[in-house]
Amino acid sequence: MRLKEETEYEEEKREESMVAQKYSIGGGFPQPTKAVVVGYALTSKKTKSFLQPKLEGLARNKGITFVAIDPNRPLSEQGPFDIVLHKLSGNEWRQILEDYRQTHPEVTVLDPPDAIQHVYNRQFMLQDVADLNLSDAYGTVGVPRQLVIKKDASSIPDAVNRDGLKLPLVAKPLVVDGSAKSHELSLAYDQYSLQILEPPLVVQEFVNHGGVLFKVYIVGEAIKVVRRFSLPDVSKRELSTNAGVFRFPRVSCAAASADDADLDPGVAELPPRPLLERLARELRRRLGLRLFNLDMIREHGTRDRYYVIDINYFPGYGKMPEYEHIFTDFILGLVQSKYKKRTAKPVEEPV
Ligand SMILES: O=P(O)(O)O[C@@H]1[C@@H](OP(=O)(O)O)[C@H](OP(=O)(O)O)[C@H](O)[C@H](OP(=O)(O)O)[C@H]1OP(=O)(O)O
Ligand SMILES: Nc1ncnc2c1ncn2[C@@H]1O[C@H](COP(=O)(O)OP(=O)(O)O)[C@@H](O)[C@H]1O
Ligand SMILES: [Mg+2]
Ligand SMILES: [Mg+2]
Known part of the structure; x- marks a missing residue:
């Protein structure tokens, strides 16, 4: 007063x-x-x-x-x-x-517990990124096309054909509950082999990205981005000569940092800061979260087409540079x- x-x-x-x-x-x-x-x-x-x-x-x-x-x-x-x-x-x-x-x-x-619960389900996790439809001079940010299989694995081939999902496909457990099983990823070269998997799961288009992903850590308004090794690209030749499903336990956590690796500059270049800032600001608001990270990839062969493939609540901040100051x-x-x-x-x- x-x-x-x-x-x-x-x-x-x-x-x-x-x-x-x-x-x-x-x-x-x-x-x-x-x-x-x-x-x-x-x-x-x-x-x-x-x-x-x-x-x-x-x-x-x-x-x-x-x-x-x-x-x-x-x-x-x-x-x-x-x-x-x-x-x-x-x-x-x-x-x-x-x-x-x-x-x-x-x-x-x-x-807030409800906001956290929202990103624990891969059916809803990426919805806000899709709704945001971010596209500006720095690039576009989307999500890979995916479908949700709640019960019957035998329905997968038809559902994949109906939605026109492109091979190869990755299948991920629907719910992230902190268990090792909820991080088990399967890569399928054909839609029929996915029938051996146990729903509930999401089936998602695999996007070639040069084997490197960007971990975008968010703490309130602060953003830090690091590179991690990821699954390698799948070539057309590989796709036509292979069939079946390959399982990968905890791909992302097992992955080493790629920050000091000798990478092709087109793969190594970090996403533009203004794009990350806009994305983080919007997602903070839409998700109602202040502590999370995004797994982001850039489609190989493009300079500016990005996809968010995973959102994690309160991730491993110990691996984020300078986290003690930021936190x-x-x-x-x-x-x-x-x-x-x-x-x-x-x-x-x-x-
Ligand atoms: O174990 P950490 O420190 O690698 O952190 C995990 C995260 O790794 P990241 O920081 O993204 O490299 C990890 O991220 P990914 O899903 O592997 O991308 C998860 O956030 C995981 O939590 P939960 O098992 O999903 O509950 C996180 O596990 P918790 O530490 O929360 O159990
Ligand atoms: N659509 C995709 N295209 C390409 N690679 C993917 C895709 N989805 C997942 N991956 C790879 O699989 C890893 C694990 O998938 P992710 O969705 O991050 O699950 P988790 O929550 O277990 O980390 C990613 O870090 C990335 O290497
Ligand atoms: Mg991940
Ligand atoms: Mg995750």
Whole structure:
């Protein structure tokens, strides 16, 4: 509220300085004087890969502490938390989080359980990318054509013929549930061999991309992109001389970084930054998520035709360069914007 004799500019400056006192704004991001408490509910594998000493150390210096959440105890009895980070499976846990969000609106729960659930199903995962239909001077971003097979595997050949899907095809389990099985991929040179697979699954056109994919990590407004080795191209000759289905367990996780590899420049070139920024901004909004990554490929032989083939919630950030700086800045940014909202001037209702 403006004090007597104070101009709007002076009022703004005074409010900024109040925020600065609480968070002692120095260079870069504000340093909280009061500790920011981040509760985390993660698997032990995730805790190990995410909560590395370099993250905890930097966080401590910036006034952020990470506290483990016990999912078997009432959430309200733990904390208090400023932020809750989570990636645990199960309907029961989802309900606990939803209830907690209702009763503790002051806590930022990253991210909303319903929004996460949406990307755990490959039928819906890429829908927002398709709807976005992104096309500008920097390129186009689409998704490979796919069909969903819920029950009967014997219906696959007819469904593939009816929809005119082009060979080769990849089949992926419909639901991503964190299990190794949900990452088992099958590459088929003909539609008939897919009948040996167990639905529910999606059958997707395989897009040649020079054997390299781009992992686009998103943390709030920050974006980092790295190269990873991927499945090699399938040539026309290979397609005509081969038949059958090849299974690949956990292709993407097993894949090594391709950042230092000696690659054909046309394959190695990263997607243009403005295109990634627009894509990330739109998807953040449409998906309602702040922590995710995209697997993106560029059709081999083109300069600007991109496809998103996978979206992962709270991926392996430990593999993202400088993640400790990006993540701690993100947390401080969240706290600061929450504080600013709380101290924002109430809008006067017209009489
Ligand atoms: O295990 P990591 O650290 O490689 O992370 C996995 C991700 O790898 P990425 O960061 O994209 O290389 C991985 O990404 P991909 O699906 O392999 O592209 C998944 O996000 C996986 O989670 P979930 O098994 O689907 O629940 C992630 O597994 P969790 O760590 O969440 O169990
Ligand atoms: N449509 C596709 N075209 C080309 N390669 C693909 C396609 N879909 C998946 N792949 C390859 O298979 C890997 C695993 O598929 P992905 O959809 O990312 O599943 P996961 O969730 O298990 O990582 C990708 O990283 C990529 O190497
Ligand atoms: Mg993937
Ligand atoms: Mg995935």
